Each structure stands twice: as C-alpha cells, then as structure tokens.
Amino acid sequence: MWPGETTIRALMAEYKVQFEVFEGPLDLLLYLIKKEEVDIYEVNLTKLATQFIEHVELMRAFDLDVAGEFLVMASTLMFIKSRELLPVEQQVVVEGEEEGEDPRWELVRQLVEYKKFKDAARQLQVLESRQESIYPRRPVKMEFDNPAAPAKTEAGIFDLLNAVNAVLKRFEAKEAGTREIFEDKWTVSEKMERVLGVLLERGRMQFSELFATAASRPEVVCTFLALLELIRLKQLQCLQTEPFAEIEICIRENSVPGENPASPGPDQPQIQGQPVDSIPLKSGLETGEQ
Amino acid sequence: MELKFILEALLFSAQKPMTLKELREVFSATAGAEDSTETARAFKKVKDEELLACLEQLSAEHESAGRSYRLANVAGAWQFVTQPDYAPWLRSLLGVKARPPRLSQAALETLAIIAYRQPVTRAEVEQVRGVNVDGTMQTLLERALVEQSGRAEVVGRPALYSTTAAFLEYFGLKELGDLPAADELRRLPVERPPAPVTADPGLATVPPETLQSSGTTSADSEPATGATPPAEGNPPAQA
Known part of the structure; x- marks a missing residue:
C-alpha cells in the first residue's frame, strides 16, 4: 500500500456517491452552478463548460458508466466555449438558425426549466412523505345481527x-x-x-x-x-x-x-x-x- | 336537519372515500325507503353543487376548529383523515401505513413534468430532463401513476401521457389544480436576459489562461465541498 492510496480511494468513493445522485447532465450543471453560488442567468458558461468536462473526465477515469447524454452536453458546452473564443463579429452563424439564436441562451433556458421541475419534484416528495403520515378514518363494517337469522x-x-x-x-x-x-x-x-x-x-x-x-x-x-x-x-x-x-x-x-x-x-x-x-x-x- | 350534518354523519361512518355520485345514491335510496321521512324525501334529488358546497363548508369548519383530523377531498372523494402530526402515535396503534415504496428522484422528476405538462410525449419529457426516461416511464406506468392518454398529432404520432386518479391519491391531491405552483409550471415563461453574461463583457470570452487557472482551482476545491448534496433545501441527515 502506498501512502496516497487511501486518499484516492476516499476520493473515488466520494465521487461515486456524487455521480450516482446526478439525474443527468442538467442535474450536474445545476450542481456546478449552485457550487459557484451564482444565478443561472449570470453563470459563466465558459467556466461551467470546463468544470463539466472535468467531471465527465473524472467519471470516465473512475470507470463509471457515462451516459451518452453527458457526452452530448459536453459537446454542446465545447461548442459554446469554442464559439466564445472568437470575437463577436467573427462568430459563425449556423445556417438555418435565426440571427440571435444563441446556444448559450438555449442552454440557460433548459437549465431554468429543469430547475423548476426539479423543485416541483421535491414538492411532490414532501407530499409523498406527508401522505405516509395521514391515516384515513376506516371504520370496521359493523356486525349487525343478520336479519335473515333473527334471535330465536x-x-x-x-x-x-x-x-x-x-x-x-x-x-x-x-x-x-x-x-x-x-x-x-x-x-x-x-x-x-x-x-x-x-x-x-x-x-x-x-x-x-x-x-x-x-x-x-x-x-x-x-x-x-x-x-x-x-x-x-x-x-x-x-x-x-x-x-x-x-x-x-x-x-x-x-x-x-x-x-x-x-x-x-x-x-x-x-x-x-x-x-x-x-x-x-x-x-x-x-x-x-x- | 342540515344537509351538511347528514353528510358529516355519512362520512364519519363510511368505510371508503365517498364521491359525490355515491353520496347522491345514498340520498336517493333513503328517500326511496318505505318509512322515509319528509326530510329524507326532500333530499331525494340533491344536486352535486349543493353537496359540494356543504362538503366544502364542512371541511372549512373542521379545518378552522383545529382538530386532530380533517375532512379531505382526494381525487374527488371525501374522507375524514388525521393530521400528519399525530402519525407517531397512530403508527404505534395501527402500524405503518401499507404503501408502495417511495419514488426515486428520477421518477419524481419525470412525474412532475408529466403532471404539469400533460398530455405530454416521452420526447418532451426527455427534452426537459435531458436524459432518457424509458425505465422511469415504465415504472410510472406499472404503478399506474401515469397512463397513455392518446397520440400527438405530429409526425410519428407519438404516445401522449397523463397522470391518473391514482397519482392524485398517492400524493393526496384534490385535483391537478391542487399541484403546488401549478400555474407557474404549466407553461413556463422563461424571461430571456438582455444578453447572456460572458466572463468579460468587453471580450467574447476570458483569456484561456484565466479559464485554466479557475478551472484548476475549482477542481482542487472539489473534495472539500464534494460532500454537499446538490439539492438545496435538502440538508444532510445529521443536521
């Protein structure tokens, strides 16, 4: 056993746990944004892209199953990042896309929407556990004497x-x-x-x-x-x-x-x-x- | 005799949640009995609206009385239920409520999207969640919380999904309008910011070296903050 092994193991365990709770790339992005403590609308997508790809790399390094969706998101982020490396006047306008259709905006919109539903899911979870604590009144069917056999x-x-x-x-x-x-x-x-x-x-x-x-x-x-x-x-x-x-x-x-x-x-x-x-x-x- | 007290007596003794239709049947049967009183006959053709008004009034009265139980309307059926605060004692008396296992985070997210956006196609759900939802959908369909409710009039005519009455019952909801923040989530208006923020408003982006350093910093700090769960309002168990 070498000195760093336990640390690596602990790290791996930690990441494993973390990655398992991410419900998808959007969930991971929301987590990264939250860690930055910024509003979704104000997030630096370029920086976010770097962090996202780092996480995906880690997932691969730790031999976790990286779902295809993570890779799609990584490529979207790479596209955004590469686009931003160019001055505005030199940016390519993708053919067929309207002027002003910004891939950053599309991602932000998706993140905001996902966030709302994630919150809604949490509300449902509250209702779910609340229902477990609510007992309905269930009177037992009363045993009246059967009228077919009255007392003799x-x-x-x-x-x-x-x-x-x-x-x-x-x-x-x-x-x-x-x-x-x-x-x-x-x-x-x-x-x-x-x-x-x-x-x-x-x-x-x-x-x-x-x-x-x-x-x-x-x-x-x-x-x-x-x-x-x-x-x-x-x-x-x-x-x-x-x-x-x-x-x-x-x-x-x-x-x-x-x-x-x-x-x-x-x-x-x-x-x-x-x-x-x-x-x-x-x-x-x-x-x-x- | 007041209609609402008759309803109270009925619901007090009922062995299952009563719908308006079932309550109406009781009134009509009572009026039809051989020895029916004038009062009973007066309620023979009682209207749904009258019943509903009385039930809502009764429910409000019980609520404001601050009792340990209330009159609940779940999926259109009325029933007396206890307040959740008294669950620990009821658990001792009656045992843990028999309920299917709790839904996973993925299932809850999928269900939330279907609930607020129904009828909705699988593709639309996947669009919002950003992941494949085949497995989750299967679970929800098996548990009868959602059902196929038709086909979308688009290419390929994909199946449309909606929530069921069992969904309302599972979460103790009166109707879909009873969902938390229903209006906001139905058709989500997302305000477009004037311009997405870049690192430096002057440049298209930050210089690569700045990116590199900030990226490394965040990676280094990860193990420290790594234990924080991603969901806010979801404090660690020991808190």
Whole structure:
C-alpha cells in the first residue's frame, strides 16, 4: 500500500456517491452552478463548460458508466466555449438558425426549466412523505345481527298447542263423518325414542315434520305428548323466530347425555308404556310452561 | 336537519372515500325507503353543487376548529383523515401505513413534468430532463401513476401521457389544480436576459489562461465541498 492510496480511494468513493445522485447532465450543471453560488442567468458558461468536462473526465477515469447524454452536453458546452473564443463579429452563424439564436441562451433556458421541475419534484416528495403520515378514518363494517337469522326464542306451551291444533285440524277434516275404531299402535315412550333418534341424527327438525308421517289423531296426540315429555326432561327445545312462525325443534345443548329419556326417571313412572288416552295431559302442560 | 350534518354523519361512518355520485345514491335510496321521512324525501334529488358546497363548508369548519383530523377531498372523494402530526402515535396503534415504496428522484422528476405538462410525449419529457426516461416511464406506468392518454398529432404520432386518479391519491391531491405552483409550471415563461453574461463583457470570452487557472482551482476545491448534496433545501441527515 502506498501512502496516497487511501486518499484516492476516499476520493473515488466520494465521487461515486456524487455521480450516482446526478439525474443527468442538467442535474450536474445545476450542481456546478449552485457550487459557484451564482444565478443561472449570470453563470459563466465558459467556466461551467470546463468544470463539466472535468467531471465527465473524472467519471470516465473512475470507470463509471457515462451516459451518452453527458457526452452530448459536453459537446454542446465545447461548442459554446469554442464559439466564445472568437470575437463577436467573427462568430459563425449556423445556417438555418435565426440571427440571435444563441446556444448559450438555449442552454440557460433548459437549465431554468429543469430547475423548476426539479423543485416541483421535491414538492411532490414532501407530499409523498406527508401522505405516509395521514391515516384515513376506516371504520370496521359493523356486525349487525343478520336479519335473515333473527334471535330465536323458546316457544311456549301455547305456541306448541297452537301448532298441534293446526295439525289436528287437518285430521278433523279428513276424518269428518267417519268413525273408525282401531288399536292404539303407539306409546309415548316409543315416540320419544323415535323423535330423539331423528334429532340426534339431524340436529334439528321443523315442528310440522314431526307429524308428517302421522296417520291419525291419536298418533298426533301421542307424538305431541312425547315432545312435551322430552322438553320436560330438558332433552330438546323448541325455538321460534317470532310469534306464530314455524317452530323448530332441536337437541338441547346442555342436555345430560347419560340420562336415557326413553326410560324416564322414577318421578314419572306413569308414562312408561301407558296408552295415549290414559296419560294426564296436565303434567305435559305444566312441564311445557317452564 | 342540515344537509351538511347528514353528510358529516355519512362520512364519519363510511368505510371508503365517498364521491359525490355515491353520496347522491345514498340520498336517493333513503328517500326511496318505505318509512322515509319528509326530510329524507326532500333530499331525494340533491344536486352535486349543493353537496359540494356543504362538503366544502364542512371541511372549512373542521379545518378552522383545529382538530386532530380533517375532512379531505382526494381525487374527488371525501374522507375524514388525521393530521400528519399525530402519525407517531397512530403508527404505534395501527402500524405503518401499507404503501408502495417511495419514488426515486428520477421518477419524481419525470412525474412532475408529466403532471404539469400533460398530455405530454416521452420526447418532451426527455427534452426537459435531458436524459432518457424509458425505465422511469415504465415504472410510472406499472404503478399506474401515469397512463397513455392518446397520440400527438405530429409526425410519428407519438404516445401522449397523463397522470391518473391514482397519482392524485398517492400524493393526496384534490385535483391537478391542487399541484403546488401549478400555474407557474404549466407553461413556463422563461424571461430571456438582455444578453447572456460572458466572463468579460468587453471580450467574447476570458483569456484561456484565466479559464485554466479557475478551472484548476475549482477542481482542487472539489473534495472539500464534494460532500454537499446538490439539492438545496435538502440538508444532510445529521443536521
């Protein structure tokens, strides 16, 4: 390592950084003018030309990519400089160019224009960083309850009675005038098992579905009593979105799974296996009200 | 009920900047609702000019109240935004705003020329900047800050470029007239000095030896002043 090496290296690094920030020959010229601390209109272009070419030479010496634009500008400046070396009366008037069209003026005009846009770019940069600090009000979309699924309330005993009456009316019309006596095929506990079986499988069902397969009034009554009994045992619940809407039956979520609803506890042995007619409706009504 | 307060309530709750058209749609929908009130029906066919006047008044009121937020109009859409001074706390609360990387100096210069001179050809931009702008133009087009807006009626019919609505949004501008010093830069009048100054008014130029010495002096002094950034008003970071 020789003594001057570090200095050269530092110089090179410095120039490299500098040249990279020049956005073109005009930028470099503006930099040189600024360094001279003179107005663009009053700048000595001849001197500027010398400095510009020195910079370009440095760029080449440091093996930087010298864009073609720098060389074009260098030649323009050389032209201006060489023209000025002649007394005014001996200066060549380029053919086709109007008298008074001064290449110096053209360059100054270009520099002034570029300078204005460079300043405008700086203003844009200020706006750009300012925008980074501006936060818009962005309220989150509010989670209102979906109107398609309004809150469901538990259906009361009268809702259930209303519903079952509607079902029974169908049979009334169908069975009008006929009197058939047949064996009671169903027991409440059998129906309870059936209903619970379907619900365990599907999770929920409509009230009307419960009676879709019923063939007679006694069967409807039997199924209904089974339903009331299951409600009383807290195995399932009947939900309704609004008064008189379709009742939905589903498994009660906090039901005690260990309890076998089909074989109720000792507190109601009277239901077990008894025929429909003999079940006291009262107990069902009471339980349904809770 | 005052129209401007209805607008305030709407913009307070809106999830995106609202244009006049979108606001008008809200008024018409409200008036068309089954249970619409007389007031709501009165605003059914509210005019853009009325809305604009109210919005501007509202914006001015918020501005003069000196609150931490204001009603901003960006590219014709209205929205409540915070003042930049409160950014440090908002950054902690909400995180750094998701924005594309900042534009380079070259891109900003090119964009400035297009913004003030639009519609403009690539050649005109290059004329002003004195460099080739192919790469920069590509970046600006990709970021949709500028777009091709037609073709110039000159030989070769070169493409004309203009800025987009995204440009206004990116810089938070209301319209192109909102650009800083727009009037001055649109069509730049450059005063021609009586005569370009030469080194010595008596001679066409300075004697070569003077040039030589001054040139050497400046070259020698360069390393000392070299660290000064070329752009004024752009102080070094440590300042």
